[in-house]
Amino acid sequence: MAQFVPRQTFPHYGAIPRSYFLGHHRAGLTKMKNMLSTIDYVVECRDSRAPVTSINPMFEEALGNKRRLIVYTKRDLSGTPQSPAQKLAEKKIRSFDRNSPTFFVSSSSRADVTQIVKHLRNDAEAPDKLVGCRVMVVGMPNVGKSTLINHLRNYGVGKAKALKTGGQPGITRKIGTPVKIIERESGSHVYVLDTPGVFMPYVPDAENMLKLALCGCVKDAVISPVTLVDYLLYKINLHDAQAYQRWSEPTNEVMPLLEKFAHYTGLLGKGGVPNIDGAALHFIQKWRHGDVGRFMLDDLEEEQRRRDDPLKVEQMSMTQALRAERVSRKNRDE
Numbered sequence: 001m002a003q004f005v006p007r008q009t010f011p012h013y014g015a016i017p018r019s020y021f022l023g024h025h026r027a028g029l030t031k032m033k034n035m036l037s038t039i040d041y042v043v044e045c046r047d048s049r050a051p052v053t054s055i056n057p058m059f060e061e062a063l064g065n066k067r068r069l070i071v072y073t074k075r076d077l078s079g080t081p082q083s084p085a086q087k088l089a090e091k092k093i094r095s096f097d098r099n100s101p102t103f104f105v106s107s108s109s110r111a112d113v114t115q116i117v118k119h120l121r122n123d124a125e126a127p128d129k130l131v132g133c134r135v136m137v138v139g140m141p142n143v144g145k146s147t148l149i150n151h152l153r154n155y156g157v158g159k160a161k162a163l164k165t166g167g168q169p170g171i172t173r174k175i176g177t178p179v180k181i182i183e184r185e186s187g188s189h190v191y192v193l194d195t196p197g198v199f200m201p202y203v204p205d206a207e208n209m210l211k212l213a214l215c216g217c218v219k220d221a222v223i224s225p226v227t228l229v230d231y232l233l234y235k236i237n238l239h240d241a242q243a244y245q246r247w248s249e250p251t252n253e254v255m256p257l258l259e260k261f262a263h264y265t266g267l268l269g270k271g272g273v274p275n276i277d278g279a280a281l282h283f284i285q286k287w288r289h290g291d292v293g294r295f296m297l298d299d300l301e302e303e304q305r306r307r308d309d310p311l312k313v314e315q316m317s318m319t320q321a322l323r324a325e326r327v328s329r330k331n332r333d334e
């Protein structure tokens with residue numbers, strides 16, 4: 001049998017929407033900026049599966065130079081936990097931002113979360129503040145902010161879950177009330193505030209939009225699930241084309257894969273016709289649960305090359321991004 005050759009490029013970036021900047025994202029960001037003077041520390045969450053793409057430049061601009069730490073969430077889904085490859089990738093990611101303490105966290109790992117509690121206990125000071133130290137947790141939608149806060153609270157002060165979490169973006173719509181995660185003898189306890197996930201006004205690169213949608217930062221209805229699985233298949237094949245062998249031999253064709261997957265999983269409509277959209281959504285869920293390979297969507301070497309090229313590192317400012325979003329909305333409406 002001929003050897004399987006995965007696609008080296010993805011051909012279908014054409015009509016992918018590039019924005020998902022909702023009213024509560026804009027309002028949330030404005031509120032965060034206005035509250036900044038009452039905040040001592042910022043925890044910025046990013047997704048380990050898209051460690052570069054899930055950086056929201058809006059936070060850089062909005063939150064200025066507040067003392068900050070970076071948490072890469074969903075570590076369990078970005079590679080084989082504790083494998084040499086994952087350790088190497090994490091080292092590389094750390095090297096991208098040497099100014100902020102950086103943590104990689106799987107919510108199910110007590111050791112991962114406890115490291116952050118320890119760090120905050122020592123680092124998050126609030127000298128002379130009667131209200132204690134206030135830490136604001138920010139990040140893209142669905143990146144795992146509320147889950148992290150629940151675990152910080154559980155491991156920090158032994159209390160049960162305080163915040164609602166869920167598999168779709170937008171569960172948290174407003175800045176929450178402070179949740180105590182660390183008690184200090186001085187009385188200056190550490191409190192964290194949950195914030196609504198904020199997407200960026202405009203994503204210049206369509207591939208990045210696909211990555212963010214796969215990670216769940218965008219509601220599943222925004223981009224066709226078949227396009228998402230097609231892109232995911234392209235990525236899976238580059239990583240390990242055996243990852244879906246339960247349902248199909250290696251393939252670059254999304255439709256036959258989804259048809260087989262629909263038959264195996266019983267996602268059939270009238271007359272036994274495969275429910276392709278349903279199968280696509282289910283396939284994406286399987287990947288989000290780590291059942292079709294665990295790997296990063298971002299290419300860290302490519303990011304290193306980009307960072308080494310001063311012409312490419314320029315980021316869109318908030319104003320430029322908002323303008324691009326308006327133009328793209330106008331073009332869509334016409």
Ligand SMILES: Nc1nc2c(ncn2[C@@H]2O[C@H](COP(=O)(O)OP(=O)(O)OP(=O)(O)O)[C@@H](O)[C@H]2O)c(=O)[nH]1
Pocket residue numbers: 073074075076077105106107108139140141142143144145146147148164165166167168169170171172173195196197198
């Ligand atoms: N596998 C895995 N899943 C996680 C992890 N952290 C969070 N999740 C899941 O990710 C989903 C989103 O988590 P949330 O904590 O609700 O995310 P959020 O950032 O608060 O979302 P918004 O309300 O949109 O701001 C949930 O289904 C969590 O169970 C993790 O470390 N590993």
